[in-house]
Amino acid sequence: MSSPLHIPDRRLFIASAAGIIASHALPFWTVKGRMADELTKTPAQTEGPFYPNKLPLDTDNDLIVINDNLTPGVGEITHLTGKVLDAKGNPVNNAVVEIWQCDAKGVYLHTDDSGKKKDKQDKNFQGFGRFVTGKSGEYYFRTIKPVPYPGRTPHIHFKIKKGRKELLTTQLYVKDDPGNPKDFIWNGVKDAKQKAAITVDFAKLKESKLGERAANFVIVLGVTPAE
Numbered sequence: 001m002s003s004p005l006h007i008p009d010r011r012l013f014i015a016s017a018a019g020i021i022a023s024h025a026l027p028f029w030t031v032k033g034r035m036a037d038e039l040t041k042t043p044a045q046t047e048g049p050f051y052p053n054k055l056p057l058d059t060d061n062d063l064i065v066i067n068d069n070l071t072p073g074v075g076e077i078t079h080l081t082g083k084v085l086d087a088k089g090n091p092v093n094n095a096v097v098e099i100w101q102c103d104a105k106g107v108y109l110h111t112d113d114s115g116k117k118k119d120k121q122d123k124n125f126q127g128f129g130r131f132v133t134g135k136s137g138e139y140y141f142r143t144i145k146p147v148p149y150p151g152r153t154p155h156i157h158f159k160i161k162k163g164r165k166e167l168l169t170t171q172l173y174v175k176d177d178p179g180n181p182k183d184f185i186w187n188g189v190k191d192a193k194q195k196a197a198i199t200v201d202f203a204k205l206k207e208s209k210l211g212e213r214a215a216n217f218v219i220v221l222g223v224t225p226a227e
């Protein structure tokens, strides 16, 4: 993480993030007690063409602010929490959760995309982030609510790794987005439970005067990775 404590805002952010994780913690614990065969495995989906070909200098879990920049990225701030579980429902320790998504103008942090849209690109949006889980398997990102771009409904790309091993590549969608039923990748997930598992609420936080949102995405791997 990049020296997050320099700006007073950051301190507030970290404190409120901890509160948000705590307020979303309850549903997580209910998962563990279920029978493993009741768990819906998160479906794998295409990586797509825009996994960053050059990682940003800052790869922390706050995509709104790059390093100590004073200007934040544009978009609807979203506190994205979740948990990585193995096939049996146990939390996965030391899982590397990576996310990437286009900025509010629909531009990805990949030269094949940003190279053509330099004038549109939001240079203050980090576009990619990483979080390493602890024993609870939980992860947290501060990012923006994803936006549509030509041909795709809003989505956030996810990749889960352990060490160098890639365990899952998938995408997360916004519940009730009118673009979902027309999206060929969303529609490629045929199992209704799996589709529901990757399509979550991005609800506005009542306590936020800035209209911030929160989303929670539990990731169930099809495997139990070795420690």
Ligand SMILES: [Fe+2]
Pocket: 048, 050, 152, 155, 157
């Ligand atoms: Fe995409």
